[in-house]
Amino acid sequence: MSKNFPDASPETLAAQALGVTEPLTGAVTPPVYIASTFEREADLEYKNGFIYGRPDNQTVRQAEGVLTALEGGAASLLVASGMSAATGVFLALKPGDTALVPEVMYWGIRKWLNAWGAEWGVAIVYYPNDDMAALQALTQKHKPALIWAETPSNPMWSITDLKEAARIAHSVGAKLAVDSTVATPVLSRPLEHGADIVMHSATKYLNGHSDVIAGALVTREADDFWQRIVGIRKDIGTIMGPFEAWLLLRGMRTLHVRVRAASANAMAIARHFEKHPKVAQVLYPGLPGHAGHAVAARQMTGGFGGMLSIRVTGGKEGAVKAAAGLKLFKRATSLGGVESLVEHRRSIEGPESPVPEDLLRFSIGIESESDLIADLEQALAAV
Ligand SMILES: *Cc1c(COP(=O)(O)O)cnc(C)c1O
Numbered sequence: 001m002s003k004n005f006p007d008a009s010p011e012t013l014a015a016q017a018l019g020v021t022e023p024l025t026g027a028v029t030p031p032v033y034i035a036s037t038f039e040r041e042a043d044l045e046y047k048n049g050f051i052y053g054r055p056d057n058q059t060v061r062q063a064e065g066v067l068t069a070l071e072g073g074a075a076s077l078l079v080a081s082g083m084s085a086a087t088g089v090f091l092a093l094k095p096g097d098t099a100l101v102p103e104v105m106y107w108g109i110r111k112w113l114n115a116w117g118a119e120w121g122v123a124i125v126y127y128p129n130d131d132m133a134a135l136q137a138l139t140q141k142h143k144p145a146l147i148w149a150e151t152p153s154n155p156m157w158s159i160t161d162l163k164e165a166a167r168i169a170h171s172v173g174a175k176l177a178v179d180s181t182v183a184t185p186v187l188s189r190p191l192e193h194g195a196d197i198v199m200h201s202a203t204k205y206l207n208g209h210s211d212v213i214a215g216a217l218v219t220r221e222a223d224d225f226w227q228r229i230v231g232i233r234k235d236i237g238t239i240m241g242p243f244e245a246w247l248l249l250r251g252m253r254t255l256h257v258r259v260r261a262a263s264a265n266a267m268a269i270a271r272h273f274e275k276h277p278k279v280a281q282v283l284y285p286g287l288p289g290h291a292g293h294a295v296a297a298r299q300m301t302g303g304f305g306g307m308l309s310i311r312v313t314g315g316k317e318g319a320v321k322a323a324a325g326l327k328l329f330k331r332a333t334s335l336g337g338v339e340s341l342v343e344h345r346r347s348i349e350g351p352e353s354p355v356p357e358d359l360l361r362f363s364i365g366i367e368s369e370s371d372l373i374a375d376l377e378q379a380l381a382a383v
Contacts, residue, residue, distance in 0.1 A: 013066065015253050017030070017249055017252070017253060038050040038051055038052070055239070070185035070252075073198065073219055075222050077233055080244075082203055083112070085217050086199055088233060089217065093122050100135065102129040102149060102160065103127065104150075104354060106154050123142070125144070139169070139172055151180070156309065162188075162193035162195055170194070176190075178198050180198050188301070204337075205306070207248045207252075209338060215240075259303070268373070270282050276380065308361075315358050318383045319360050329375060342361070
């Protein structure tokens with residue numbers, strides 16, 4: 001389709017998975033290419049470029065093509081999980097390098113970085129997510145090779161100004177990589193703001209149906225740093241399986257409608273509970289009172305995402321009781337599916353977590369807004 005219809009918008013590209021039909025039968029949905037190995041020609045060459053299933057796979061390539069188009073990048077890599085996507089970027093650093101990472105970020109990456117950075121001689125320095133003056137000062141001091149950002153960041157939903165972060169990174173020759181799992185390419189395209197690499201836990205919104213573990217990286221330029229990451233996927237063997245890639249390709253066809261519906265529901269819930277007597281605070285970048293609202297309004301388009309957190313009155317006890325009383329929301333980890341989930345993050349992340357004890361994290365799905373509000377109302381009434 002990109003050839004037949006060069007001006008197609010992202011919705012169109014996603015809905016038709018770039019418009020590819022299968023040449024043998026004309027099928028409008030592609031088959032799953034599961035072969036692990038490919039025949040050589042008599043002259044020992046591989047005429048189609050495929051040699052073995054660890055470096056590459058056609059179903060994976062098709063899904064990568066869609067994501068590259070949605071993010072406006074030069075190339076993508078799909079891997080077995082969001083964690084293997086994130087760690088692939090850090091593993092491409094060298095001993096003696098410094099990485100600046102945000103104080104509030106996906107806890108699994110923070111936990112891995114603290115252990116790995118120390119053991120492998122990569123210095124990990126934290127910066128406050130939304131303080132670009134502090135990021136500037138730390139960058140001047142530490143001369144990092146990489147700045148990592150996550151926006152909106154899990155689970156406080158603070159916002160990082162990507163244009164500023166990119167300018168600061170590039171002023172010392174560093175790369176800016178952005179965990180854009182929560183924003184999705186529907187609401188934010190970090191490469192347009194100057195980022196070098198975008199990372200997704202494709203387990204979340206990109207797939208959207210809570211049935212795949214997957215990760216993705218998209219690059220603005222296929223430069224040397226990117227080639228190191230490509231080598232890491234190939235040599236460590238973290239490529240996504242073909243069945244997962246096929247499910248992801250299917251999931252991305254509905255990405256825009258799912259993300260917009262979840263964002264609209266989240267906005268309605270945030271507004272409804274903002275001044276609720278059992279609620280100490282609603283954390284959602286779509287609310288004008290949120291510290292990151294102005295930057296979010298500038299760098300996100302079409303909504304503020306489906307993730308929000310609520311600090312419940314009555315401390316940890318109040319929060320756990322409210323979660324226990326929910327009937328429609330599922331008490332489960334993860335996010336970005338069509339069904340709404342709730343989680344008491346502090347219990348999951350442990351005592352070193354910066355997350356307040358009274359906080360419940362909500363992944364808002366695409367159910368009826370009034371059903372979700374009614375469920376939260378009845379659960380909060382019991383607190
Ligand atoms: C879930 C998540 C990850 C990790 O992804 P997995 O697919 O679980 O490995 C990283 N970053 C964010 C923001 C996430 O929500």
